[in-house]
Amino acid sequence: MINTFTLKNPGDAGTFERRFLQHVAWMRQQEGFAAHQAVRLTATAGIYVNVGWWARGEDFQQVLASATFQEHAREFHRLVDVEAAPSLSVLRGDVPGDAPSALTVERLTLPDGTGTAPGFEAAYRAYAEAAARVDGFRHIDLTKSLTQNGVYTALVAWRDEQARERGENVPEYAALASLARRHTEPAAPLAGDRAGQEAADHA
Template identity: 55%
Template sequence: MSFTVINTFTLLDPAGAAEFEARFLAHVEWMRAQPGFSAHQAVRSSDRPEVYVNLGWWERPEDFQKVLASATFQEHAEEFHTIVSVEADPSMGVVRFDGVAGEPGDVLFVDFFAVEGDQDAFVAAYRAHAQAAAALDGFVTADLAKSLFARPGGFTALTRWRTAEAALAATGLPEYAALAALAEVRTVPAAPVAGDRAELAQAGA
């Protein structure tokens, strides 16, 4: 599974969305050219439009560390900090599911899980839920990543759907009830901003 960098950006001024998105897209174009970069998916919270979440997938942690130490990255980071606050959560992918190939959906959810008990049991429960959800008409993809140190017991999931109705149906599955019993969850409905998680398959990640 891929090394996954999860960043949550919060606008310091809600009126700065256009400036942030322009700078972010320029930054991503530079990142795409760096060795080890696989794909990314940036989303904007539907409930709190001042909040953005980006998941970046890398072949190895070492690849990202080299980029992080570069002068260009540090320059970009300094610019970002003038318009957003940033919460970084380096993670490792543990579950990935793809639905039947077809038109990509624009209904996305980011789930932040906090697990106090058996993390292996939680991962197994998420895998069972994702497998059941993948059988639903309207499912596109699901990814689960485990926080390496920023959030002890923390996991982040990104799911993509063709319809909100399909996403709602997934929460009614018995596998979801079993999953929810093992962790506290904060769900962020979101809209896509940039990137395509499907590039992971093209990269063989």
């Protein structure tokens, strides 16, 4: 699941971030929760993106229906507009190391809009493998929208800006331009709890 939060009032950033960290602390305790990564866009003020992974859709639906989640949702809707995008994980990759400080959220749209562009997922996997060989790579995720044909979201994390620049200069990344339209946003970490790693939250 990918959620995009847009502040209704830019002055509420601190309030939203504190409330969000409390919310994800509760979510991490729920049955079926696997991991998540939340980021703050740095070039577009007031927008946050959270990517969450669940063991089963049924577990997620049960949490959504709970009284606690509904209470949290009402509080969020006073602070932000929420866009929810059900998605399917296509690939994930991690390299151990220091916590990332530079992330990229990228929306990739296949030109025919049908989700059948030949070789796109294979090409992205080749990029993920190349990125993992770059010094400073931390993790990569590619998800496919379940409601919009041919739309993918990628979240890529790097140790720092220099590592991100190196990663985006590999030829495998350039090759993706011929397969999908890209909209790229730099981001900073807000909260994360990837499988097998300690949570790293930033207030």
